[in-house]
Amino acid sequence: MTVNRWRALLGALLGAAALIAAALAPADPALADAGARHGASWPTWQHDTYGSRSNPDEHQITPATVSGLKLKWAFTYANLPYARTGSQPAIVDGVLYVGAPDAKFYALDAKTGATKWVYDTTPVAGPADASHQNLIRDGAAVSGGRVYFGDSRGYVYALDTKTGKLDWAAKADDHPLAEMTSSPLVSDGKVYIGVSSGEAGAAANPNYPCCTFRGSVVAFDARTGKIDWKYYTLPPAQRTGSWPSGAAQYGPSGVAVWGTPVIDPASGTLYVGTGNDYTGATGASDSLLALDTRTGKPRWTYQLTGADTYTLACSGPDPVGYCPSQGQGTALDEDVSPAPNIFKVHGRTLVGVGQKGGAYTTFDARTGKVIWQTHLSPPPAPGKQDPGDAGIQWGTSYDGKAIYAATWRGNPGKLFALDPADGHVLWSTPAPADGCTTGGAGLTPSLCTPAFTPAVTTTPGLVYEGGYDGKFRIYSSRTGTQLWSFDAVQDFQGVNGLPGRGLGISGNGGAVVANGMVYVQAGYYPYYPSDRGYVLLAFGL
Numbered sequence: 001m002t003v004n005r006w007r008a009l010l011g012a013l014l015g016a017a018a019l020i021a022a023a024l025a026p027a028d029p030a031l032a033d034a035g036a037r038h039g040a041s042w043p044t045w046q047h048d049t050y051g052s053r054s055n056p057d058e059h060q061i062t063p064a065t066v067s068g069l070k071l072k073w074a075f076t077y078a079n080l081p082y083a084r085t086g087s088q089p090a091i092v093d094g095v096l097y098v099g100a101p102d103a104k105f106y107a108l109d110a111k112t113g114a115t116k117w118v119y120d121t122t123p124v125a126g127p128a129d130a131s132h133q134n135l136i137r138d139g140a141a142v143s144g145g146r147v148y149f150g151d152s153r154g155y156v157y158a159l160d161t162k163t164g165k166l167d168w169a170a171k172a173d174d175h176p177l178a179e180m181t182s183s184p185l186v187s188d189g190k191v192y193i194g195v196s197s198g199e200a201g202a203a204a205n206p207n208y209p210c211c212t213f214r215g216s217v218v219a220f221d222a223r224t225g226k227i228d229w230k231y232y233t234l235p236p237a238q239r240t241g242s243w244p245s246g247a248a249q250y251g252p253s254g255v256a257v258w259g260t261p262v263i264d265p266a267s268g269t270l271y272v273g274t275g276n277d278y279t280g281a282t283g284a285s286d287s288l289l290a291l292d293t294r295t296g297k298p299r300w301t302y303q304l305t306g307a308d309t310y311t312l313a314c315s316g317p318d319p320v321g322y323c324p325s326q327g328q329g330t331a332l333d334e335d336v337s338p339a340p341n342i343f344k345v346h347g348r349t350l351v352g353v354g355q356k357g358g359a360y361t362t363f364d365a366r367t368g369k370v371i372w373q374t375h376l377s378p379p380p381a382p383g384k385q386d387p388g389d390a391g392i393q394w395g396t397s398y399d400g401k402a403i404y405a406a407t408w409r410g411n412p413g414k415l416f417a418l419d420p421a422d423g424h425v426l427w428s429t430p431a432p433a434d435g436c437t438t439g440g441a442g443l444t445p446s447l448c449t450p451a452f453t454p455a456v457t458t459t460p461g462l463v464y465e466g467g468y469d470g471k472f473r474i475y476s477s478r479t480g481t482q483l484w485s486f487d488a489v490q491d492f493q494g495v496n497g498l499p500g501r502g503l504g505i506s507g508n509g510g511a512v513v514a515n516g517m518v519y520v521q522a523g524y525y526p527y528y529p530s531d532r533g534y535v536l537l538a539f540g541l
Helices: 003-024 324-328 439-443
Strands: 070-076 090-092 095-099 104-109 115-120 141-143 146-150 155-160 166-171 185-187 190-197 216-221 227-232 238-242 248-251 262-264 269-273 277-279 287-292 298-303 341-345 348-354 359-364 370-375 403-406 414-418 425-430 457-459 462-466 471-476 482-487 491-493 499-501 512-514 517-522 535-540
Touching (some): 090 141, 090 512, 185 262, 269 348, 287 348, 462 517
Antiparallel strands (some): 190 216, 238 248, 262 269, 269 287, 287 298, 403 414, 414 425, 457 462
8 A cells, every 4th residue: 555545544534533523522612621521420510510501411311202201200308398499419320419408418329219328417517497497408519429518507518429428517607697509519629619698588587687697609628628718708797787676787798609600620710600788788799700719819700780789678568677778779689699601602711690680691701801691581560579580590501502591580481592602592482371370380370470490401402491380391402392391299109208299390400310310309489288298300211
């Protein structure tokens, strides 16, 4: 064979290899990082460090097979009225890890729901009581043989995945009302998590000395639990006067970090959103933060809403007396609570995030410059509902082709697909008009609203989203057409022997899809009548 023929053959082989590699590569170059691909697993809240909420390696459940999904098992939690099952499961090596409202954390067989082990957090955090009914609301993260999660009393835990034995537990914040709704993210030997608070609810009591909490982002050593750094969103609160009841008044306060962080490993930057002020009007409220993962120092911050000072006192009998911002029109409740998405457009790394006010905004990930913003839900009529009720609550998904976002009470709530380059709406589909009058929700339609609550999830060709009406739906990612649905507002018999009943679909988290199975929580608002525990549902083909 001549040299030229050898060269031609080698060129053909290299060309074929390149074509195969291109076909197998993820649609987004950012997702080519080995740490972002998890195959049959869903190890962290957003699935990967980039925050895609998309499993590109799920090929069993497809647009052609999705109609064959059936309920495989239900797991029932302890019956705690008005608790919320917000903990999103993590799936690794055929084991499902999930927290419960009664302070217990479970490892279950992902295929059957059989319990492998149970860890009780009360020896660390103390016994549950009437003031703590949602003791584990955040989702788990699995890395390096440990499972990490936080609770509603300010602790973060690391358990051995095989045995459930406690490796370490550490307080993320000493404020008595600190809690974790943010789910942990593990990267490069650290556990990153945001700290939120129940103080906005406590402020509804006129005798409560509102308010002293300040939000933060904390980085723990993943091996020891030692705090490596902590970034506060506000300066410490000071006494500023008294409320009409005579209770002490403090400020500034608030700016909780409700949502889950994401990380771009290439630049070593963590991105996470913040909430509104409780008192005062300062700090990094309603903002997207870009923090150095090594030091916690801000690289940039961008405030999406100006003055926004809100607590539940703003909905009380004397809103102006205990919520001065109400009279100024700045009690907006427009937190940046959804987890961000990191993606690339024409080689440029962008970070996008939704907001409870209804907008999705995309930034240059390096500089914080706004690239585009799309408003997905109009503000509500004055006095009808808080502006923050209209928009994006918990999270959005990016599958390499589009960004998928859902609005809560967006008159009605809608599911959207957006062009990542410019925010153009590719399609939208509303929450079905008959959702509140059919199925289990139809028994008490006055409790229901056509709204989408949880974070959006995607796999190739499919979008997964749950509703206030208790119905879990799967849509075509290409057209937005509904392909499958399941009504969770019904009775179930849990594989753990407890009777259960579903409510609204998932709050903090959303659907988790791995290894041909779909998992979703059915125990969130609204509280349809039930005398049973709420349920985790598992579907398969």
